[in-house]
Amino acid sequence: MFEPNFHHQLKARLLDRRDVVLQIVRESTLDALVQKESTIYKRRLQDAASIAWNLSTTLFFKAGGHPWKLAYVRPRVCYIGLVFKLFPDSSNETRKACCGAQMFLDSGDGLVFRGTPGNYYNPKTKQFHLSENEARELIARVVSAYQERDSQHLPPAELVIHGRTRFNAEEWRGFSAGAPDSKITTFEFLKLVT
Numbered sequence: 190m191f192e193p194n195f196h197h198q199l200k201a202r203l204l205d206r207r208d209v210v211l212q213i214v215r216e217s218t219l220d221a222l223v224q225k226e227s228t229i230y231k232r233r234l235q236d237a238a239s240i241a242w243n244l245s246t247t248l249f250f251k252a253g254g255h256p257w258k259l260a261y262v263r264p265r266v267c268y269i270g271l272v273f274k275l276f277p278d279s280s281n282e283t284r285k286a287c288c289g290a291q292m293f294l295d296s297g298d299g300l301v302f303r304g305t306p307g308n309y310y311n312p313k314t315k316q317f318h319l320s321e322n323e324a325r326e327l328i329a330r331v332v333s334a335y336q337e338r339d340s341q342h343l344p345p346a347e348l349v350i351h352g353r354t355r356f357n358a359e360e361w362r363g364f365s366a367g368a369p370d371s372k373i374t375t376f377e378f379l380k381l382v383t
Contacts, residue, residue: 210251212244255296262295267335267345267371269293269328271352273309273317284310288319292331294338302330316354324363332368347372 196213203209218240234240262268269290276285288304304327309317319327328348336342348371350356350364364373 210248212248212251214244255298263347264295265339265343265346266349267292267294267331267347268349269331269351271350275310276306284308284312286310286317288317288323288327290327290331292334294335296338298338300334302327302334318354318357319360319363321359321363321366324360325367326363328364328367332371344368344370347374349374 199211199213203211218234235243269292272289272291273286274289276287285306286309287306288309290302290304292300292302304319304323307320307323309319311318328350331348332344335345345368348364348368350373356364361373
């Protein structure tokens, strides 16, 4: 496990150590003026308050705290955001994409799930949609992860699923089958074009 970059090597060696909280800060982050060969170079930095906020919240989070969480979250509600990413090397006919989901909990925790690659993109409608089976599998993984983190190992009472397009009947059936003990609410957002 050798890495010539000190920062990367240190992080790799401490990856499995939960008892070590570490944040490496360049001296130039704390001091905007850096001397190099008798010439003063100025690195563009954030203001002192932003640097202090970023360092303190990072260390607090790394020590196991939650410096932020969603406001006004009802108990046992799981928020999920679905995103799709086209593979750059896919041809115009096949247009392979990957679906991802980010789960947000009322505790401030969040998890990211990567779905299987598939032909989710429709070039005629310019929309992404999951098959019933893929929607079921993705939501089942989210519900399982939610239950693992719940103190009583209960499934979510409600899933709020966010997407950029209106979910079709096939996706609804999949979501419902993947979370049979949860009420499902969805919000669709249109993509804004500027």
